[in-house]
Ligand SMILES: Nc1ncnc2c1ncn2[C@@H]1O[C@H](COP(=O)(O)OP(=O)(O)OP(=O)(O)O)[C@@H](O)[C@H]1O
């Protein structure tokens with residue numbers, strides 16, 4: 083009920099898309115972004131983004147390469163300083179979005195990390211860093227931490243390789259360890275940068291189920307960047323569609339429509355729905371670009 | 381006495397220089413083992429090596445100025461370490477920054493070494509700076525070396541978790557409130573102490589022998605940072621002791637009463653241990669492969685039987 087109807091077959095759109103205006107603030111908003119702009123030199127990477135995220139919702143961020151998805155996530159995470167605009171957070175335990183980033187308790191899973199195969203660290207040690215890695219001093223063996231780590235590993239179905247050397251994990255296994263590292267800190271907002279990108283279909287599905295549970299059972303707000311919205315359709319509440327630094331937020335039905343996408347891309351695109359999948363296909367002239375990023379043959 | 385005089389030479393512990401060497405060598409080996417494991421995890425071996433090399437400049441300068449080599453080592457190490465940290469943040473940048481700083485400092489050391497040979501009578505000083513002279517370290521230095529080592533270990537103990545966190549997943553650590561710049565800077569301080577102390581023992585050129593060697597071996601053999609560190613300590617201390625004993629004994633080797641350089645023994649022992657571990661782990665891998673092959677063989681036999 084929290085979610086939009088996952089059946090997206092040509093359902094009539096009742097509301098207009100919200101071309102990202104700040105007003106949708108509710109009491110339950112945990113994150114509110116107003117007028118956010120980020121530039122690299124002369125290049126505008128994010129252009130006056132306004133959006134607000136509610137408690138316990140799962141939001142997909144999609145868009146072509148270089149659209150600014152990672153930049154948006156990094157700005158929210160505080161990893162880069164925006165040129166303009168504000169990002170406000172609610173305290174982990176409620177209240178209006180006025181708290182600082184630290185009080186909000188963010189979990190962040192980067193797009194990729196590199197790890198030497200000989201690094202003397204087990205996967206569970208990496209998860210443990212999410213628990214108390216920010217504290218000074220040595221860590222002594224402690225039952226609370228061990229339980230939290232075990233729980234996080236179990237949640238992402240990674241218990242069986244918790245003792246493996248982290249540098250020798252496969253891409254998909256490492257991805258799950260990083261998700262566990264973020265979860266073990268009990269974040270109220272979880273930011274995931276392309277957690278599905280190095281996963282096969284089955285593992286991607288498993289990760290979607292995990293974030294589904296985290297958002298809809300534990301009440302964590304999840305922002306998840308992905309190139310392909312289709313694996314997320316069954317779990318996603320809303321979608322942020324980013325193109326050329328501009329963004330639209332709304333339900334899939336509100337956003338993934340030719341009129342809305344045309345205003346983002348600046349040229350005609352078609353939205354094709356086949357067998358419960360959504361493909362965004364560009365004009366012949368631009369077709370390549372749109373196809374490359376959103377067309378994934380089933 | 382026969383062969384045993386090599387491992388237990390007469391008068392070993394009644395020789396003041398040897399006792400000092402044991403004390404300083406052990407402290408240096410311990411610090412380098414601990415710092416070295418982080419160097420391996422952070423991929424900072426090049427910085428470590430460069431800090432040793434630039435130490436030569438400092439020690440040569442100290443010799444010219446008539447002060448103790450250790451202070452020269454440390455001064456050059458700290459200034460270069462801070463320059464490297466402030467010039468380069470990412471691994472690639474850091475390596476480039478390190479290269480630039482290293483080249484300049486080596487140029488300076490060429491000048492200093494030239495001045496030493498032109499202005500003074502001694503020919504031994506450059507060799508001592510470059511290749512170490514543990515037996516000639518004044519006993520009065522022991523206290524300083526122990527104090528520095530303890531401070532470096534204490535510092536590492538304090539930053540242990542944030543340092544590990546920001547070495548493994550820097551962005552995640554930042555989001556959790558760790559400052560990788562601060563932690564990196566503090567680590568650089570302990571790295572400088574480790575490397576420059578080590579330069580005193582095995583010389584500026586070989587100072588990474590005690591830093592990288594034991595840590596590289598230990599990280600291959602263990603799965604956790606703390607056990608790696610303990611193992612690296614054991615390897616480092618053992619190698620240093622054996623090196624000291626052999627070097628002491630070599631006073632009886634030709635050319636008589638001169639003594640071979642201690643660094644030769646330490647680095648050779650290190651290479652030997654490293655090769656042993658490499659070969660052992662290679663054999664392990666091969667035997668795993670062999671097991672897999674055997675399994676496969678069994679499988680096909682079973683299949684044949686089934687057919
Ligand atoms: N540090 C940087 N310096 C300069 N430009 C940058 C920097 N980081 C990103 N950019 C530029 O900002 C734009 C947006 O980058 P961003 O990484 O946010 O894209 P993205 O949507 O995450 O793409 P992808 O799908 O490939 O991950 C790109 O054009 C990129 O070239």
Ligand SMILES: [Mg+2]
Pocket residue numbers: 151152153193275
């Ligand atoms: Mg990206």
